[in-house]
Amino acid sequence: MALACPAGTKGPIMNLFSDIRALVIDSLAAMQAEGALPAGLDMTNVAVEPPRDAAHGDMATNAAMVLAKPAGQNPRAIAEALAAKLAADPRIVTAEVAGPGFLNLRLTPAAWQGVVAAALAAGRDFGRSAMGRGVKVNVEFVSANPTGPMHVGHTRGAVFGDALAALLDFAGHEVTREYYINDAGAQVDVLARSAYERYREANGLSPEIREGLYPGDYLIPVGEALKAKYGTSLLDRHEGDWLAEVREFATAEMMAMIRADLALLGVKMDVFSSERAITASGRVEEAIATLRGMDLIYEGMLEAPKGKLPDDWEEREQTLFRSTAHGDDVDRPVKKSDGSWTYFAPDIAYHWDKVKRGYDQLIDILGADHGGYVKRLKAVVSALSAGRVPLEVKLIQMVKLYKNGEPFKMSKRAGTFVTLRDVVEQAGADVTRFVMLTRKNDAALDFDFDKVLEQSKDNPVFYVQYAHARVCSVIRKAAEAGIAADDTTLARADFARLSHEAELALARKIAEWPRLVEIAARGQEPHRIAFYLYELASELHGLWNRGNEETGLRFVQDGNIPASQAKIALARATAVVISAGLGILGVTPAEEMR
C-alpha cells in the first residue's frame, strides 16, 4: 500500500529531510495516541539530519534523546518503539538504535533516485522553499557615500547583500534591494568644493586641493563636465552662489559612477532612497516629533565616555533619543551643538519610512566600523514599529588586502586606493563574488590579489565551475554519440538504474540542497551556499574519476542508451543544483573551461 502523498511533499520541489522528519513526528504522534508516549510533548527540537559519519546511515534522528526526559522514559526504549513504526514506511530500509539513543535510518535507493527525478523536473527551482512565503523583507546594502568610487570594502558589502537578498528570495521571501544615498551631510559639501576646484582646473586655473578635500582624479571629468555645462560663469563667485548647484551635479555624477560600479559586479538595486529627499520633505522633524510624543526625545546631559576622553569634551545639555528604553546602552544625541541634526536623525526618519512601507523585516548591511551604531538603529525601529518589525544588522568585517604576500595598505593620498573597478576588471566579477562569499560576514576576509588574479586551482570558484563544465561536456559527448540528453528526455530516464553506491552518494548530496537552502536563509548566511557547492562539486569530481577505473560508472555508456540517460540525468541534476546555487551567489556557471 503506497502512500498517496507523503507528508511534507509539495509537488515536484521535495525536501526529503523534512519529509522524513514529518514521518518521524507522525510516528511519535501515533505512539502518543497508543499511550506509548505521554501527550503534550514539545517536538520542536526533534531533528532529522544527515549523520556526520556516513557509516551511521543516511539520516539520523535525535527524537528519543530529546523526548526521553520530558516523557520520563529511557531514550533507547523510545528509539526502539519509534524504529518499529518507521520501518513500516516503504522508504525506510532499516532503522537502528545507536549510541545514547540515536536512531539511524537507511532509505531505499528508490527514495534517492526520486530526488534526482525531482531535481530534473523542477530544474533551477529545485530547492526553492516556501519558508518565507508572505514575508516582505527589505535588504539595505552598500549605501556608499556618493563622494567617490566604491572600494574593496564596499565590494564585500555589495556582494554579501546581493547574495543574501537572492538567498531570501529563493527561500520564498518577497525581497527589496535598497540603497540609501547619503546625499545631505557635510561630505557632499566637501564633494562640491572638491569638484569646484576641478572645474577651475578645467578652465585653466590651478586647483587648490586643500586639506580635507577629495583629491582623487575621478573628479577631473566632473570638473570638465561642469565647465561644459556652466562655461566660466561659476568662476570667481562666492561659494554660496554655486555650492548647491555644484553639489547636486557632482552627487549625480558620483551616483552614476557608483551605479556603473554596481553593474560591473552584477548588482541591481530595486530602490534608491535619498537622504536629502527625506530631509527636505520635513520627515526628520516629523519622526522626531513622533518619538517626542512617545516620551523618547528629551533635553538632557550625557556622561562623558569612560576611558579616552575627546580633547574638547564639555558637558552640556542636548537633544537626546531615549534609546536605552529599547535596549541601547546610552541615550543618543540627535542634534549637534549648532542645532543641526546629527547623522542619526535622518536615519531615524529613513528607518521609519521603511517601516511605514510595510516590510515585515528589515536588514541593514553595514561595515564593521558601524558596530557602535547597531543598538540605536534597533531601538529606533523597535520604537517606531511598536516592536512589530525586527531589524537585523549584518556587520561586514574588514577586507584585508594582500599583495605579494604582504599586507597592502589602502590610502587615497598615496594613490594606492583600490577600487571595486580595479578588482573586478582584473579578477572578474565571478571570482570576486565567490571569494568574498566563501567567508561568513562576521569574520575578517583576507583578499590576496595574487591568488585572486592568478585564477589558479586555489580558487574554489574554478573548482565548482569546472564541475558544471564537466557535466556540459558529458552532454555534448552524448549528443555526438547520438544519445538524446535534453532535460525532457532525461526527466523520463530509468532512475532505477542508478543503483551503484557512488551514484547514490551523489544523489544524497543533491537531496541536501533544499535543506541547506533553508538553513542558510534562516541564518542569513550565504557562505553556506558556497561551501555546499564545493562539497557537491567534490562528489561529482570523485564519481567522475571512479569512472576511470570502473567503466560502468562513466556517464556515457557505449551502446546502452537507457543506462547512459539515467547516469547523465544524475550528472545533469548535479549541474542544475550547481547552477541554482551559483545563481544565488551571482556567479556564472561555466559551460566549458578554456
Place this chain on the structure above:
RNA sequence: GGCCCCGUAGCUCAGGGGAUAGAGCGACCGCCUCCUAAGCGGUAGGUCACAGGUUCGAAUCCUGUCGGGGCCGCCA
C-alpha cells in the same frame, strides 16, 4: 572604562547542543592508450585559547580571564 566580532591541523577556514571534530593549501605516496588530470585516491598533522558553570551529552550555550581586530557626542 564600555560595546561588537574573532581565537578550531603548519597556513587559510568550515562546523555553532549529539556519535571517532572536517575541507582546501603546504608536506609525503599513488592515479592519464579511458567522458577535460583546472581532476581523483591515500598518508601524516588537533589540549577546538584558558578556567569555571548549565546539560544525559559542550568545539558549540552561560560567566569570567587572556590574546587579536573594530567602535565609543559636536564625521558620515
